[in-house]
Amino acid sequence: MPRSGRVRTVAETASASTAGRANVGAMKSHTEYLWMNVPTRRAFVNITDEVAAAVEKSGVREGMVLVNAMHISASVFINDAESGLHADYDAWLERLAPHAPTSQYRHNDTGEDNADAHLKRQVMGREVVIAITKGALDFGPWEQVFYGEFDGRRRKRVLVKVIGE
Amino acid sequence: MPRSGRVRTVAETASASTAGRANVGAMKSHTEYLWMNVPTRRAFVNITDEVAAAVEKSGVREGMVLVNAMHISASVFINDAESGLHADYDAWLERLAPHAPTSQYRHNDTGEDNADAHLKRQVMGREVVIAITKGALDFGPWEQVFYGEFDGRRRKRVLVKVIGE
Amino acid sequence: MPRSGRVRTVAETASASTAGRANVGAMKSHTEYLWMNVPTRRAFVNITDEVAAAVEKSGVREGMVLVNAMHISASVFINDAESGLHADYDAWLERLAPHAPTSQYRHNDTGEDNADAHLKRQVMGREVVIAITKGALDFGPWEQVFYGEFDGRRRKRVLVKVIGE
Numbered sequence A, B, C: 001m002p003r004s005g006r007v008r009t010v011a012e013t014a015s016a017s018t019a020g021r022a023n024v025g026a027m028k029s030h031t032e033y034l035w036m037n038v039p040t041r042r043a044f045v046n047i048t049d050e051v052a053a054a055v056e057k058s059g060v061r062e063g064m065v066l067v068n069a070m071h072i073s074a075s076v077f078i079n080d081a082e083s084g085l086h087a088d089y090d091a092w093l094e095r096l097a098p099h100a101p102t103s104q105y106r107h108n109d110t111g112e113d114n115a116d117a118h119l120k121r122q123v124m125g126r127e128v129v130i131a132i133t134k135g136a137l138d139f140g141p142w143e144q145v146f147y148g149e150f151d152g153r154r155r156k157r158v159l160v161k162v163i164g165e
Helices: A048-058 A083-096 A106-110 A115-124 B048-058 B083-096 B106-110 B115-124 C048-058 C083-096 C106-110 C115-124
Strands: A010-013 A023-025 A027-037 A043-046 A063-069 A074-079 A127-133 A144-149 A155-164 B010-013 B023-025 B027-037 B043-046 B063-069 B074-079 B127-133 B144-149 B155-164 C010-013 C023-025 C027-037 C043-046 C063-069 C074-079 C127-133 C144-149 C155-164
Touching (some): A048 A063, A063 B127, A063 C155, A074 A115, A074 A127, A083 A115, A083 C106, A115 B074, A115 B083, A115 C115, A127 B127, A127 C063, A127 C127, A155 B063, B027 B144, B043 B083, B048 B063, B063 B144, B074 B115, B074 B127, B083 B115, B115 B144, B115 C074, B115 C083, B115 C115, B127 C127, C027 C048, C048 C063, C074 C115, C074 C127, C083 C115, C106 C115, C115 C144
Antiparallel strands (some): A023 C027, A027 A155, A027 B010, A027 B023, A043 A144, A063 A074, A063 A155, A074 A144, B027 B155, B027 C010, B027 C023, B043 B144, B063 B074, B063 B155, B074 B144, C027 C155, C043 C144, C063 C074, C063 C127, C063 C155
16 A cells, blocks of 8 residues: 555645635525335435436535435445446445345344345445535536435435535 | 336425525534443444434524544444344444454554454444434434444544534 | 443533534635545545645634545545554455456446446545534544545545535
8 A cells, every 4th residue: 555645635726715715605505305216125226416406496506415315224325327336336235235044134033124224225325415516516527426225115215405605 | 226217206395495495594503522431342322312402402493413423433323223233233344344353453563452443433434414404303214323332441522513504 | 232321421512602502604615626646556645634724724613524535436534544554444445345356347347447446435435524613623533534545546536615604
């Protein structure tokens, strides 16, 4: 592993902040709930357009948007919109936290069969927080927002909360 | 894996945001520190009530609350308040990142024996950000906030930071 | 595992919030982009000073700073500035999601060889959100911010977004 000293970082102040002056304004907020209904046990669903629409509707120019699964056997995460990668995620998560045999998990003693979904969700994460700059999602070239379902076949919600100015 | 196109998402604007109009107000903030003292090496502690109390005290109606472990061998995460699941998490994390033999980790060459705790904490996460809507934690039906201790038997802190309007 | 009831949490209101009164003010924001250029495939780079400098430049006294990788084969996370631990992370991530053989991943059928980097990034996380209290990063004794590169040898960006009052 190279040591940190070998890498130089260069900070570049966004043009939105004029020469060391921060933006100042009144605070706004906006809340939406996305209903998901995945017909299979597991799936990844691209929700980038829905999140972008909520940000636009909020009128926030500079701020943050929180996007989180409201259910504890599902995830929201940011990665690539590439079906091969999604197949890799699915196989990898199943290797790290297998669904079967369901009897290996104490949570399933309660009558559930979804303990693996609670484990998979911790690897992929509950939420993302995305910067809003000049009224839009401040994304790198490949960033897309996904809902990760690990125990589907029922209605669940994703929360989108926008705050800023 | 089903493709994204097979799932329809429906956005529902929160009633707190009147017909496409975002809330606007002055910004407030509030900070609390929770002292934890877990008598064993590992444990999960439900801190939902403490987080909810901090939000109420803040007076924030619309915003976000950040809850994070201030120590790097501990986590804050959101999942189920079910003891069987917590036993599953403990066994699973110990399988992914075993405590013993402690000599397998270079971090422990420094005299520590807690390298595994730093690994487990990355799986479970450092922090959660929770939406505040109408003055309360905007939670799904089963969401509860937990402190995950992976190297206990000493005092550590959790930070609760509320911002909003 | 001990039950939660055995642990007592004590909330301590920050002196910045005067006796149950939250701070109130106008909202500010500030945005910076850090350019990274890691000469090897994998490395961890300490970016704490750059994040602290962005917070100072913002003029924000109470708020939050989001720091995230803008590329989907890299991470931003908080942990220890200890080279033994970084070696442990590298070996552990390679065990959880090996780079070779590259043919084991469907993502690599597209011509890429970095599927493992997309998996490693999910374990270590995309982003951190850090509280700002009295104008500084509100950190525990050992918290440091790192950029985790899992597919380097090219320029990538990290976003630093400050909001608060």
